[in-house]
Amino acid sequence: xxxxxxxxxxxxxxxxxxxxxxxxxxxxxxxxxxxxxxxxxxxxxxxxxxxxxxxxxxxxxxxxxxxxxxxxxxxxxxxxxxxxxxxxxxxxxxxxxxxxxxxxxxxxxxxxxxxxxxxxxxxxxxxxxxxxxxxxxxxxxxxxxxxxxxxxxxxxxxxxxxxxxxxxxxxxxxxxxxxxxxxxxxxxxxxxxxxxxxxxxxxxxxxxxxxxxxxxxxxxxxxxxxxxxxxxxxxxxxxxxxxxxxxxxxxxxxxxxxxxxxxxxxxxxxxxxxxxxxxxxxxxxxxxxxxxxxxxxxxxxxxxxxxxxxxxxxxxxxxxxxxxxxxxxxxxxxxxxxxxxxxxxxxxxxxxxxxxxxxxxxxxxxxxxxxxxxxxxxxxxxxxxxxxxxxxxxxxxxxxxxxxxxxxx
Numbered sequence: 350x351x352x353x354x355x356x357x358x359x360x361x362x363x364x365x366x367x368x369x370x371x372x373x374x375x376x377x378x379x380x381x382x383x384x385x386x387x388x389x390x391x392x393x394x395x396x397x398x399x400x401x402x403x404x405x406x407x408x409x410x411x412x413x414x415x416x417x418x419x420x421x422x423x424x425x426x427x428x429x430x431x432x433x434x435x436x437x438x439x440x441x442x443x444x445x446x447x448x449x450x451x452x453x454x455x456x457x458x459x460x461x462x463x464x465x466x467x468x469x470x471x472x473x474x475x476x477x478x479x480x481x482x483x484x485x486x487x488x489x490x491x492x493x494x495x496x497x498x499x500x501x502x503x504x505x506x507x508x509x510x511x512x513x514x515x516x517x518x519x520x521x522x523x524x525x526x527x528x529x530x531x532x533x534x535x536x537x538x539x540x541x542x543x544x545x546x547x548x549x550x551x552x553x554x555x556x557x558x559x560x561x562x563x564x565x566x567x568x569x570x571x572x573x574x575x576x577x578x579x580x581x582x583x584x585x586x587x588x589x590x591x592x593x594x595x596x597x598x599x600x601x602x603x604x605x606x607x608x609x610x611x612x613x614x615x616x617x618x619x620x621x622x623x624x625x626x627x628x629x630x631x632x633x634x635x636x637x638x639x640x641x642x643x644x645x646x647x648x649x650x651x652x653x654x655x656x657x658x659x660x661x662x663x664x665x666x667x668x669x670x671x672x673x674x675x676x677x678x679x680x681x682x683x684x685x686x687x688x689x690x691x692x693x694x695x696x697x698x699x700x701x702x703x704x705x706x707x708x709x710x711x712x713x714x715x716x717x718x719x720x721x722x723x724x725x726x727x728x729x730x731x732x733x734x735x736x737x738x739x740x741x742x743x744x745x746x747x748x749x750x751x752x753x754x755x756x757x758x
Contacts, residue, residue, distance in 0.1 A: 353386060356395055357422035357477075366479050367401055367415060370469050376403025376411060393432045393627065394420040398484055414484040415469070422477050435627035436471065436478035441536055442626040443468035443482075446596055449532040450517045453525070459671060462517075464510045464622050485622050490607035494615070495707050498647035499603070501657075506621050507606060507641060508661040511598070514623075515634040516668035518595035519679050524672070533596070537630050552580040558701040562742050563749070571749050574758045580698050593680065593688070599628035601641035602703050635688050639696025644703045648744055651751045658689065693757055700748060704741045 353360060364381055371379045384398040399415040418439075420432050427433065447465060454461050467483035493499060499507075522529040556578065563572040598605070609620040638661065642654060662685055666676035676682075736742055752758050 353383065353397060353419075356386070356388065356419075358395075358397070358419055359477075362474070362477075363397065363399075363417065363419070363479065366470070366472050367399055367417070367481065370415075370481060371401060371403040371411075371413065373470075374403070374411070376405060379403045393426075393430060393435055394418060394478075398486075414487045415481050416466075416484040416486075418478075418480040418482070420478040424476075427476070433473065433478055436473070436480060438536070438629060439480060439625075439627045440471040442596075442629045443480075444471070445532050446536065446629075449521065449528060450514075453517065453521050453528075457672070462513065463620070464514075466622055466624065482624075485607050488609070490609045490620070490622055493603055493606060493608055495603050497707075498650070499645040500616060501650060501653060502616065503608065503618050503621075504642070504645060504650075504657060505660060506608075506618050507645075508638075508657060509664050510621055510623065511634070511637055511641070512661050512664035513668050514598075515595045515637070516665050516672065519669060520672035520674060522592075523674055523679065533631055536596070549581045552584070552698060555698045555702060556580055558736060559697065559745070559749075562701055562736055562745050566742055566746050568746060568749075571746075571753060571758070574753070575697075575749065578694070580695065583692070583695050593633055593684070594631045595634050597630055597632045597634065597636045598623060598626065599630050599632070599636065599640075600625050601637050602644045602699075603707065633688060633692060635692040636695065638689070639693040640699075641696075643693075643696040643700055643748060648747045651748065654751075658686075690757055694752065697749060697752070701736050701741065701745050704744050705736050705738060708738045708741050 353363065360383075363383075367381050368379050379401065380403070381399060381401045384400055386398070387396040395418075397417045397419055399413075399417055401413040401415065403411055403413075405411060418436075420436055421427060421430075443465075447462070447468070451461055466485050469481040469483070471478065471480040493503060518529075521532070556575075560572060560576050563569075563575060605623065605625040607622040607624060608618040609622075611617045611619040638658070642657065646654070646657075662682055665680075666682075669676045669679055736745070749758070
C-alpha cells in the first residue's frame with residue numbers, strides 16, 4: 350500500500366480529524382487504522398479508507414468504517430480547479446440539502462432517502478480539505494463494471510432514485526418556499542465549474558472530440574449540426590433557480606454509483622447509493638437524466654430510451670402525488686418532454702471521454718496525479734480525448750444518430 354504521506358497527506362491531521370468525529374459521539378479509548386487509499390476515483394484528491402473504534406460511557410465498543418475524501422494539496426491544481434470550492438459544495442449537499450429533504454420526509458411520515466452514504470464531518474484548512482463519509486463497501490456496495498454499459502435493471506434503479514430526489518425539490522419549494530430558499534442559497538457547483546473554473550475549456554475539448562469522431566466517420570450532416578453547438582451556453586441556460594429547477598447530481602457517470610446486489614448477482618441490483626456531489630447544483634432535471642442515460646446505456650438499448658423516460662416520469666409523478674401535489678400542474682409531462690427535447694443534447698458533451706475511459710486498459714487510464722506533476726500540463730488538458738478505439742467511435746456515432754432520428758439535435 351502506498352503511504353498517504355506520498356500524496357501530501359499529514360497523518361496527524363487525518364487522525365485528529367477522525368478522532369474528533371468519535372469524540373463528538375462521546376466515545377473514549379479511540380483506536381484508528383488506515384486501511385488503504387484510492388487515487389483513481391477523482392481529480393480533486395484521493396480517498397482514504399479508515400476503520401475506527403471507540404467505547405461508550407458504558408464501555409460498549411462502537412465500530413466505524415470511513416472513507417475520507419482528502420483534497421489535493423498541489424497549489425496549481427487547487428487554484429486551477431477551485432478544489433476548496435467543490436468541497437464546500439459537497440459539504441453543503443450533505444449538511445444542508447440532504448437534511449432538508451430528510452426533515453420534510455420525516456415530517457410527512459414518508460420513507461426517508463436511503464441512496465446516500467452517511468455524512469460525518471468536513472474540515473477546511475489553509476491548504477487542504479477533508480470530508481468523512483460512511484464506507485459503504487463494507488456493507489456490500491460496489492461499483493458497476495466501468496467497462497460495461499448498464500443493463501435495464503441498473504438504469505431503472507438509478508432513475509427511480511433520481512425521480513425521488515428531483516421530486517423533493519418541487520415539493521419543498523411548493524410547501525415551504527422559505528425553507529427551500531435557505532437550503533439552496535449559493536448552491537451552484539456546476540455553474541461555478543463553468544463560469545469560474547476550467548469547465549468551459551473542458552467543454553471545448555469535449556466538443557472537439559465529438560466533431561473529430563463525426564468527421565473521421567464521414568458523418569458530415571451530423572458534424573454540421575454538432576459543430577454549431579455552444580455547450581457552455583447550453584449549460585448556462587439550464588443552471589439557475591426558477592420554478593422548474595431541482596437539486597441535480599451533475600456528475601452522473603458510471604463511477605459515481607455504488608450498487609448492492611441480490612445474491613451477489615452483478616446483473617441484479619437491489620440498492621444503489623449516489624456518490625460524489627462536488628458538481629451538484631441547481632438546474633433542470635434533464636441534466637441528470639441525459640448525462641446518466643447517454644453515458645450508461647448500451648447501443649442495443651437505445652430504442653428503450655422512450656420507455657425509460659416514461660418510467661422516470663411515472664415514478665416522479667407518483668412521488669409528487671405522495672407530497673399532495675398535482676403532477677399535471679406542477680410539472681406536466683408535456684413540459685418534461687419539451688425540456689427533454691430542448692436540453693437532452695447537453696448529455697452528449699462528455700460521452701467520447703466516458704466511453705474512451707471505459708474502453709481503456711487499466712494501465713493506460715489517466716493518472717491525474719502524474720499529469721498534475723507535469724509542468725506543461727494545463728488542468729483542462731486532462732480531459733482531452735483523442736478517440737482511436739473504433740468501438741468507441743461507433744458507439745458515439747450510434748448515439749448521435751439516434752438523437753438525430755428523434756429530432757433532438
